[in-house]
Amino acid sequence: MRYAMAVDTKKCVGCSDCVVACQTENDVPIGYCRDWVVEVMDGTYPQLEIELRSERCNHCGNAPCVRCCPTGASHIAEGGIVLVKPNKCIGCGACIASCPYDARYPHPKGYVDKCTFCIHRVREGMKPACVAVCPTKCMYFGDLDDPNSDVSIILKKRKYKTLIPEAGTKPELYFLI
């Protein structure tokens, strides 16, 4: 099992519903976020091109945050999802410094927090909150090892990219281009 997510940059309108859904679903403290929307503006007026990306933890196959964690609090759970055990985390910040995507943040309670791919929903057969709520249906989630999952099908059909693969992280968050 290998969970992955694909975001269609051609369908995303940058409404930030995914961000709000995540904050609500996961009780993300005020002022913080586990996912965010990036707008890339390319060219000069009037020849402008915009790419919109809903970003979050890449649940890397070669996760630097898991490697540098001194206690094993950061670990890889089922389906390759990268999680933090709050009662093992000492809040040293090494994983935050090690993440090239800046996807982690120190929770006000002291431990480090991040996107979980809504593992609590996924275990019950639901989609992550951000995917479920997206009004343009631009996000796909599923198991890459299952050829019939939403994410496998869309990645077969469309061209895609990952973010800074040259960092050697083997990201599992795909952007359809």
Place this chain on the structure above:
Amino acid sequence: MNEELIISGRENMMVDPHLHIWHWPIPLYLFLGGLAAGILFFAALFYLMGKENEYRTAVRRIPFIAPVALIVGLAALFFDLRHKAFFWQLYTAIRLESPMSWGAWTLLVITTASVIWCALHIREFFPGWDWRYRWLINLESFFNKYKKVLAWVILIYAVITGIYTGILLSAFNARPLWNTSVLGPLFLASGLSAGAASIVLGSKDKKERLLFTRIDLIILGVELFLIVHMFMGFLASTQVQIEAAELFLGGGYTMVFWIFVVFLGIILPASLDLMELRGYHIPAVIPGLLVLFGSLMFRFVFVFAGQVSRWLY
């Protein structure tokens, strides 16, 4: 034009607008750890060379700084943790992939060993010292018997501690400025020079002072070489590392790095050391304090600038 913006708003504290998760306690600890490593390295080395009486300050007196520096450094590390009540989780695992994990265990060994080393030399400062309890006296004679083993342990762990302070940073590929393997030897050299400088500062013996002035001069030369080497590596590397080097080559950290670290911390004290060795009388306190200051600034500049360097946006 290519412009990337987070339009949903992301202001995660200590992460945005750029990473600043590690504040002053980390560079302070890196300096104190390096200083202790340098001091203990010379103490153990000169003891093992059988020059305990010749270089008395280096072997018997200056090491008293080490446990103090290590304990203050550990306190700074603890202070920097955000989930303090769980700090003991560090000692429930040995994770070889994580420099911080084996660093934590190394610190445990070197701190204990340095306290024992000082206890063995306590009569240097309190000639009439009495351990009072039988078991403490037995413990003292036990460690006196195996002092050579203890010195070897200290020597090896001092080198590991010195290098580890650099590897801790160089293991982060996400921060291009830190991601260079030169950082380990460079931090070790910086720690050794700080150690040698404190011996020069503390010694009243002319021969000892001259020897450690010479050692300091050599290490400062090595440091300078490693810094040049580091920039050569950066500038011949990928775009992110070129940009990281530019923080020091015209960017926001240029002045503080070249003035405080390179000129005041390396070139000026090295020149003063050279003049001292040529027979001019230079008050030892000036190059000594400059080296310590440069070593401290080096850690601060590197920890802060490294957090600004990044891959994205």
